[in-house]
Amino acid sequence: xxxxxxxxxxxxxxxxxxxxxxxxxxxxxxxxxxxxxxxxxxxxxxxxxxxxxxxxxxxxxxxxxxxxxxxxxxxxxxxxxxxxxxxxxxxxxxxxxxxxxxxxxxxxxxxxxxxxxxxxxxxxxxxxxxxxxxxxxxxxxxxxxxxxxxxxxxxxxxxxxxxxxxxxxxxxxxxxxxxxxxxxxxxxxxxxxxxxxxxxxxxxxxxxxxxxxxxxxxxxxxxxxxxxxxxxxxxxxxxxxxxxxxxxxxxxxxxxxxxxxxxxxxxxxxxxxxxxxxxxxxxxxxxxxxxxxxxxxxxxxxxxxxxxxxxxxxxxxxxxxxxxxxxxxxxxxxxxxxxxxxxxxxxxxxxxxxxxxxxxxxxxxxx
Ligand code: NAD
Numbered sequence: 001x002x003x004x005x006x007x008x009x010x011x012x013x014x015x016x017x018x019x020x021x022x023x024x025x026x027x028x029x030x031x032x033x034x035x036x037x038x039x040x041x042x043x044x045x046x047x048x049x050x051x052x053x054x055x056x057x058x059x060x061x062x063x064x065x066x067x068x069x070x071x072x073x074x075x076x077x078x079x080x081x082x083x084x085x086x087x088x089x090x091x092x093x094x095x096x097x098x099x100x101x102x103x104x105x106x107x108x109x110x111x112x113x114x115x116x117x118x119x120x121x122x123x124x125x126x127x128x129x130x131x132x133x134x135x136x137x138x139x140x141x142x143x144x145x146x147x148x149x150x151x152x153x154x155x156x157x158x159x160x161x162x163x164x165x166x167x168x169x170x171x172x173x174x175x176x177x178x179x180x181x182x183x184x185x186x187x188x189x190x191x192x193x194x195x196x197x198x199x200x201x202x203x204x205x206x207x208x209x210x211x212x213x214x215x216x217x218x219x220x221x222x223x224x225x226x227x228x229x230x231x232x233x234x235x236x237x238x239x240x241x242x243x244x245x246x247x248x249x250x251x252x253x254x255x256x257x258x259x260x261x262x263x264x265x266x267x268x269x270x271x272x273x274x275x276x277x278x279x280x281x282x283x284x285x286x287x288x289x290x291x292x293x294x295x296x297x298x299x300x301x302x303x304x305x306x307x308x309x310x311x312x313x314x315x316x317x318x319x320x321x322x323x324x325x326x327x328x329x330x331x332x333x334x335x336x337x338x339x340x341x342x343x344x345x346x347x348x349x350x351x352x353x354x355x356x357x358x359x360x361x362x363x364x365x366x367x
Contacts, residue, residue: 027087034083037104040066044099044156046090046147047117048082049073051230052162052222052274056115057081059275068111070099071118077229077363090118091139096146100154110155113282117162118143122236124259127166127195128324137198144202152213159215160282163203163289165223166196170327176265176299179329181223183289183336192327203289210287218281223293223332227271227352228359233367239300240268240353243307244360247315255316256308260325262301262317267331269294270352273345277337286340293332296349306350310357 043060047053048069054077060067061081069082072089088095102109120139126132144161151159165181169190172180191197199221209215226240233245246256269277269292277292298306301317308315338344 029085031080031083031085034066037066040064041112042066042102042109043068043113043115044102044111045069045082045115045117046099046143047071047115047119047162048080048085049075050117051227052225052271053115053117054078054080054229055227055271055275056117056278059279060113063279065113068099068102070095075229076231090146091142093146093150096143096150097154100150100156110157112157114147114151114156114159115162115278116144116147116159119162121195122231123238123242124324124326126236127193128326133194136195140195140198141201144205148202148205148209148215152209152215157216158282159206159217160278161202161206161217161219163199163219163221164196165221165291165293165330165332166193166326167191167200167203167221168196168330173327173329176263176329179265179297179327179331180333181221181291181293181331182333183221183291186289216287218284218287219289220278220281220292221289222269222274223291223330224266224268225271225274226268227356230271230356232360232363239266239303240356241360243304244353244357245364247304247307247311247313248357248361248364250313250315252313252315255318256304257320258300258304258317259320259322260300261321262304262319263299264325264327265297265299265329265331266303267294267297268303268349268352269332269345270347270349270355273347277341277343277345280341280343281337284341288336290337290340291332291334292337292345293334294345294349295332295334297329297331298349306353307357310350310354 043065045053045057048057049071054075058081067082068084070086120136168181170192206217210217231237232241250256334344
């Protein structure tokens with residue numbers, strides 16, 4: 001085992017090597033091309049092996065940060081850009097403590113920023129069947145309980161928490177043409193999934209630590225984030241990836257299945273704009289939960305037609321009745337983000353879908 005700490009050993013290579021590991025950490029790698037922390041800002045990204053987390057790591061590296069990632073797994077589709085990466089289970093308190101332990105010149109310091117993306121989650125096929133409810137609540141709940149407490153003890157300067165539009169009450173999302181997802185509509189609470197309830201609980205948890213322990217927290221409610229390097233098969237994939245995959249694997253003249261009657265509406269935000277919105281939120285002084293999503297609402301059958309049009313194939317849609325559909329309508333309301341932070345995503349859905357389609361096509365080809 002290599003005993004060197006990565007932040008004291010800038011040796012210029014590009015390959016990863018094993019870093020110091022404790023008894024609880026399963027594996028740990030450092031990036032040989034990293035430079036020492038020096039006076040760089042530091043960030044800890046939880047869920048750095050996942051879709052949004054791995055993109056956030058890349059952005060933070062571009063901005064000149066020293067970054068540590070932690071996850072149950074490495075990113076699936078490209079090598080992590082993190083300077084230090086821990087494979088560990090964040091439901092274990094000792095792992096959370098270890099992840100937040102940062103030494104510069106042997107002095108213990110708190111991370112400048114922590115991004116909490118780790119969650120037991122997936123698309124509709126994972127969170128709406130009911131089969132994963134206890135895991136979703138227990139695992140994600142435990143992670144956030146540990147993180148909120150340790151952040152204050154380890155003196156993390158600022159934390160970002162990724163909540164979800166799934167915390168909005170079902171009763172405001174019954175009309176597919178006029179869903180209400182304004183931030184102030186969250187209460188009286190009635191999310192349509194345990195996943196949404198856990199997100200709501202954890203929002204409140206972080207706000208309680210803000211009130212009682214001065215935790216410096218930013219909270220975003222993500223609305224369907226998509227793009228390259230997101231899960232595209234296996235049961236945890238979201239609608240955009242599933243739609244692209246089905247169309248790519250379908251022969252010309254054949255039919256794809258689309259869940260529900262296809263009239264249910266959603267909006268989808270491209271990953272680069274999501275990362276930009278998180279970045280800007282963290283640099284703002286706005287501390288209430290705020291939507292991060294697109295306002296370009298689309299009916300699911302029209303969304304399927306978009307994927308079919310991108311493929312250039314002649315494909316029919318068959319709507320199938322399944323239980324795991326979710327609310328009738330959902331769209332991001334960006335008024336609060338726009339008014340408070342002075343920016344909003346604007347890229348057309350079609351542009352992001354074309355990029356995602358091409359990426360999934362290459363994945364299918366190489367599978
Ligand atoms: P993802 O599943 O790709 O990433 C989550 C990561 O957390 C995974 O890599 C997973 O291995 C890791 N993780 C889970 N349990 C862990 C544990 N016990 N210890 C360590 N790591 C663990 O999901 P994503 O799409 O990147 O989403 C990131 C965050 O944003 C999640 O909290 C999710 O709930 C939230 N969110 C995402 C969307 C979306 O559309 N992608 C929408 C709303 C909210």
